[in-house]
Amino acid sequence: MQKQITIICLMMFLFNSCIGQSKEKAFIAKYEFEDFSQFNNVHIFIRGGDRERNPIIMINAPHLVNDTSRIGLYVVTLDKKNYQVIEAKWTLTEYAVNADTVKLQQLAQAFMNYKIPRLDVDEQGNVFVYLKDFGSVC
Numbered sequence: 001m002q003k004q005i006t007i008i009c010l011m012m013f014l015f016n017s018c019i020g021q022s023k024e025k026a027f028i029a030k031y032e033f034e035d036f037s038q039f040n041n042v043h044i045f046i047r048g049g050d051r052e053r054n055p056i057i058m059i060n061a062p063h064l065v066n067d068t069s070r071i072g073l074y075v076v077t078l079d080k081k082n083y084q085v086i087e088a089k090w091t092l093t094e095y096a097v098n099a100d101t102v103k104l105q106q107l108a109q110a111f112m113n114y115k116i117p118r119l120d121v122d123e124q125g126n127v128f129v130y131l132k133d134f135g136s137v138c
Contacts, residue, residue, distance in 0.1 A: 023131055031114070036127045044111050045118035045130075047075070054080045057108040058091075064100050071097050076108040083109045 043060040050056060059074040072091030079086055085105050090097055111119055118130035 027114075027116070027129065027131060036119075036121050037125060038110065039107065039119060039121040039127075040125055041121065041123045042107060043118075043120045044107060049080075050077055050086075052080070054078060054086060055112065057111065059104050059107060061104060061107070064103060071099075074099070074101065074104045076105055078108060078112060083112045085109075 041061065041063045045058055047056045047058045055078050057076045057078060059076065061074070071093045075087075075089055075091055076085060077087040078084065085108075088101060088105055114129075116129055116131055120128040120130075122128075
């Protein structure tokens with residue numbers, strides 16, 4: 001009996017590995033020549049969902065904000081059907097912040113089109129794509 005369980009677990013592991021690789025290959029094939037420059041120096045990820053399962057996007061874009069240590073990340077809740085902004089706010093302050101919040105909201109909307117849980121692009125334009133999501137509810 002234990003041998004059968006071990007075999008089933010191994011088969012499930014191999015199946016999951018194949019699915020993950022095909023997802024990676026599909027993403028690379030689709031976006032291999034994509035211009036991610038609008039995301040330069042941006043770290044963006046899905047934090048979860050609200051009560052209606054609308055995605056909550058967290059954005060860290062230091063070049064668009066003076067001091068993120070005092071105001072935190074920018075949080076955008078988007079409608080799950082059309083990605084229109086439902087709510088947007090800073091995590092650490094309720095005061096007005098001198099930042100391009102329209103640009104941050106547009107980045108959140110553009111990010112959702114990739115259907116991935118996280119995207120990091122450094123200052124040099126190196127793109128880091130996370131296809132597996134272990135933490136979010138969405």
